[in-house]
Every structure is written in structure tokens, then in C-alpha cells.
Amino acid sequence: MKRRQFLGLGAAASVAALAACSNGTNSGGGSSGGVSQVRYGHWDNGSAQALYAALFQKFMDANEDIEILQEFASYDAFQERMTTQIAGGEVADIFWIASPQILAYNQAGIYHDVEGLPGFDFDSLDADMLDRLKIDGKLNTLPVGMITPCFRYNQTFLDELGAEAPSVWSWDSTAEFLRDYTNNNPDGNKGIFYHAGHDLTLEAWLRQHGEDLWTEDGQLGASIDGIASYLDWWEQLRLDEVTLSVEEQGGIQGAWNEFGSKVLSDIGSHNQILEASLVFPDFELREVPTPVLEDAADGHAFTYFVRVGVYEGVPEDRLEAVGRVLDFNLNSEEFITELGPVQGTPASLRQRTALEGTDDPNIQQANSVTDAVLAQEMRPRYDAPPNASTWRREYDAAIEQVVLGQASITDAVTQFHSTVSGSL
Amino acid sequence: MLLPWLVGALGITIGPLIASLVLSLTNYSILGSTEFVGLDNYAAVFSDPKFFKSMSVTLMYVCLAVPLQLGLALGLALLLEKGIRWLGVYRAGFYLPSLLGASVAIALLWRQIFKTDGLVNAVLSIFGVTGRNWLYDPDTALLTLVLLQVWTFGSPMIIFLAGLKEIPKELIEAATVDGAGYGRRLKSIVLPLLTPMIFFNLILQTVGAFQAFNQAYIVSGGTGGPVDSTLFYTLYVYIVGFIEYRMGYASALAWVLVIFIGILTAVQFIVSRKWVYYGDQ
Known part of the structure; x- marks a missing residue:
């Protein structure tokens, strides 16, 4: 075989190999x-x-x-x-x-x-x-x-303090409860870790305010004011040192598994109680549905x-x-x-x-949250449109700008809104 | 004999290279349909604020990390060249970080060292200094990554050591006999004869620093944060391609980097005529 033929054969084999890597049925x-x-x-x-x-x-x-x-x-x-x-x-x-x-x-x-x-x-x-x-x-x-989004707290910490959880979980009463705990517990624990990035809770806030995160026709339904008001709720807690600082957390992300021994509570997804209870088996954890506005919009509940x-x-x-x-x-x-x-x-x-019929108290807690939500009227919920798959990154970037003092809440949310809307 | 090489070259290097060039002329997104867009992606690069941000972060990183790394490598090579005891042990010890490199494991270790309750702050607290979360402060996050790059000085150090061995002993001896001290010998003989090695290391480390990815990806959790302070260019290319699904635009960004590094390297070669001394000149 001549060298040219050999090289030609090699090239053909390579092309065939590349072609074999192309799309097709699942191999x-x-x-x-x-x-x-x-x-x-x-x-x-x-x-x-x-x-x-x-x-x-x-x-x-x-x-x-x-x-x-x-x-x-x-x-x-x-x-x-x-x-x-x-x-x-x-x-x-x-x-x-x-x-x-x-x-x-x-x-x-x-x-x-x-x-x-x-x-x-x-x-x-x-x-x-x-x-x-x-x-x-x-x-x-x-x-x-x-x-479903929920509010989770450590009943063991409350018992040690002789404190009681509120009977009604509005956003105001929750913030007050967290402030009281932070100011009165002798261990220097915080009420909550900074968790404004939890997407389902943001969505719950928006729906309670009569807004949808996404609309049926694939647009960003949340207003700048709606998102800003949610971040403002967190910012008040953070500035009052009711939350862990972002320096302590190493960022705006976090999980109960990391900070459960330093904080009373978390706002997150109701199923996370199972993993949290594995990390802190000695704590008795409780879950309730996300705090609700006193005049929340009809049908705000969702899963x-x-x-x-x-x-x-x-x-x-x-x-x-x-x-x-x-x-x-x-x-x-x-x-x-x-x-x-x-x-x-x-x-x-x-x-x-x-x-x-489970006797696992954590699963019982999780079930109770879902049952409470499913018992409510729910208006339709829409998923993120195709070109918005990075919205959570953009949202995190906006939060980061706020907590690091690089932008005001309104400016950061405006930028988020413009970036996400522009990508749709 | 040639076939494995040919398959490798076509399949792993040339093929993807050509594919990315073609993709850079399309709006390929993986998830949707693909259309030819000509040079639109390249035009878009220069109106993209994140392009300028990532480029400035990368340039800052290169400008800090490369000189510091080469300076440290050269300094240690000069020390080790003096024939001290346990030289082999020191040489191996200093080279070890280069073997580990800026790997995922080391980047994870870096996170642990520089976090709020990490080693650095523990040491600072001994001296009564309150530390910070070095990786979550936009003013210091990049500096920690620079340190990570500088830490891998072993590879250029070995090259410098080889260069030092090549310097004719008789030149050093003659200068010594003529009364030249260490500083004078360093300035007039050692460094000029070492310039080809310095230039070689400069090119290698500059190109390598422009391609840095692992450390920023791991330390920032893939975001380039806080507030884009560690948004390396390669990380931005990755985010655009794999997170935002804009593969066509990501390909254009990658080619802009290739062209930029090519121009920079050409400039370095031109400028090198002024300061690099080859023995045969």
C-alpha cells in the first residue's frame, strides 16, 4: 500500500470513527x-x-x-x-x-x-x-x-430555652420570632441562616403577593417590586444580625446540614428534613408551610x-x-x-x-406540610421557559451584589429582571 | 504506525478545532435548531460586558501570577544551585506542588484553607488578627487564586536549574577573579545567559495562566463569584456554552482567546529580540 493510500485510509477511518460518535438512537x-x-x-x-x-x-x-x-x-x-x-x-x-x-x-x-x-x-x-x-x-x-416550600425549625433549641413557636406563621411574626430567639438565646445562635436564594420560597412570596414567577406565555411574571420586597425581608434580618453573615456562611448558599448547630431555623424545601435529621439526629425538627401574608392572594399555595x-x-x-x-x-x-x-x-x-403509617417523626412532619398545602386551593403554576434556564444563577448574582454592598436591592433586581427578560 | 496518531489528531485536536470554528459562525445551542449567523457572534463579543469583565479578571490574574511565580522559581533555583546539603530532597519538595498542580483536589484544599474558619485565619488569630472569608471577598478572592498558581512554581524552577547548570563555569570564575561580587555576576553573567530560559518559561506560564480554569471553577462553585471577581475567561466560555447553552457564541469567545494569545505571544517574541540573549548571537 502506498503512503498516500495509507493516509487516505487512515483519514477515512477517522471520519468513520467521528461519524460513529454522532447523534443516533441510544447506544x-x-x-x-x-x-x-x-x-x-x-x-x-x-x-x-x-x-x-x-x-x-x-x-x-x-x-x-x-x-x-x-x-x-x-x-x-x-x-x-x-x-x-x-x-x-x-x-x-x-x-x-x-x-x-x-x-x-x-x-x-x-x-x-x-x-x-x-x-x-x-x-x-x-x-x-x-x-x-x-x-x-x-x-x-x-x-x-x-x-413544597416550608419553614423548618429546631424544637430542641426552643425547649432548651423554654420558648414557644408562634401559632400563626406570617412573614412578620416569623421575623419577630427569629429576632427574639437571636436576642435571647445564650449560645449566640442565630435565628436562621441567610437563604434568600431558595427559589421555591421566592415563588411562594410572589404568589402570595398575587404574582407568578413565570406566566403561561413564557414571560417573567414577577415584578421588580415583588422580588425586591422579598429580598428586603431578608436584608432586614441580615442587617439586624438575625441571620448568619455571608462571611460565616462562605457565600449566599447554604444548607441546614452545614449550619444546623448554629441556627434555629431554615426556609427551604419540605423534603430536606430527612437529610437534615440524618446530620443532626439528636435534634427534634419541626416543619410548617412557608409563612403566609395576612392578606395573601387566593390560590397562592403550590407544589x-x-x-x-x-x-x-x-x-x-x-x-x-x-x-x-x-x-x-x-x-x-x-x-x-x-x-x-x-x-x-x-x-x-x-x-x-x-x-x-410511618412512625418516623420526620416523615410525619414532611407529610403534614404537604397535606396542609394540598388541602388548599391552588391556582396554576408555570415552569421556567426554555431560554430562562439560567435564571437561578442570575438571581443568585443579584443577591450577591446586594449582600456585598455592590448594588442596592432595587438596582440588583432591576438588572436581574432585565437580563432574564432579555433572554426570553 | 501513523493511524493511531491520525485518529487522535483528527478526532481529538483538529476535528474539534475545525468544529468549533464552524460552530462559532452559527447560533448552535444544543437544545434548539442551528442557523448560520456569519460573524455575528464575533461582533457580539465586543458589546458583551461579561467579555470585558472576564478578560480584565484574566489579565489581572496573568499579570500578577506569572511574574510572581517566575520570580519565586528563579530565586529558589539560584538558591538550590549553590550545592547545599539535601539538595535532591529540597528540589523534589519544591517540585511536588507542580505535580499536584491546580487540580480539583488542591482547589478544594484551597477553599478549606481560606474560608472563614480555615487555616489562614486560624494562624492569623494567633497573632490577634481577625481574618475574613478570603474567597468571598471580591477584593481578595482573585489573590487567593494567584497564590494557588504561584504555588506551582516547581516546573519553571526545574527549567531554571537546568539553565543555570549550562552556564560555563569559567565565565563565573573569570568574573570572580576580576573582583565581581555575587550581585554583579548575577546581573552581568547569570541573568543574561538565563534569558532564553526566562523567555521560555514566560511563554509557557503566560499561555497556561490564560487557560486557567479548574481553580476558579472549584473555588467559586462554577459561578466566577463573588460578583464576577474570579470570572476567568475560560470559565466564562464554559458558562456560556454549558450553562447558557450558547455554544456558537462560546466557540466565538474561545477563538477570540486563541487569537488574543497568538497576538500576545507574537509580541513577546518580537520584544524578546531586545532582551533575550542566545549564545550563538
């Missing part, structure tokens, strides 16, 4: 020796990964024709990997969906229609709930659980649905295996009782019923 999962391989992509903060692995192993022991390939990452890393996998056409067969990406992934066309997914029992999922999850009239995601999708590239002959795995994940009582509602209160009635 990661597949079939091996009559066993269907199902890739399952998810995130968590680390504690549930092993539980998922053990549960999947149980499923595989009972279903020898299916092998689950678990693909796990932290929240941010998971989204970055999804981006790469979407570009390469190699998305996991079943994948979790971060809230800002729900409509962005829809725009990317990666969702398989899951209406009537073979192997999956839809009986335990409320039909109205499924209708609410439809995008453009199609059911292309399935609900794992419901998450956010944690969702999974099925990749559109999954071949038809593997769909049933995918459906069976999802059925185990979303409907099995064994799954939820062993895992606990770490991804929110189960959307499936069967799993929710399985948790009702």
Missing part, C-alpha cells in the same frame, strides 16, 4: 444476552445514591431480564452531563429533570411520549395531576414527588413536581423494560418505604399511602 443502554439494559440518570446530595443502588439491585434480582445501569452525579454535574449527552445523543433512558430545564429539554426534543408507557401502571397517579404536567398537550414527563423523563431515542423494544423500572421507582411501596420521601412526597397514591 448506551441496549440488550445483552436477552437482558435489557436500562440507563437511569439521577442526582442527589450523595446520601440516597447507595439506597437507589440497593433498591435497583433488588429489582434486578426479581427481574432477571432487566439490568439497570445507574448514572449518578451531584445536581450541577448532572445537568452539565445532560448537556453533553444531549449534544452526543447519548441521554440516559430514564433521566431526572431539574426544574429550570423542564421546558428547555422539551425544546431540545429529548422527551419520549410516556402516555400509556408499557410496563407502567398509571392507576396510582391522579389523572388531573398528569394533565397539569402535560406540555403542549403531551404527557412527556412523569411525576416522582411533590415538593413543585419532581419529574423524570424517558429519552426519545429509546427503541420501542426497550420501552417496556423502561416502563417496568419506572413503575418500580414511582409506584412500588417497597421502594418508597426503604428510600423515604427524599424526592418529595410521592406523587403516586400507592406510595403515599405506604408512607402514611
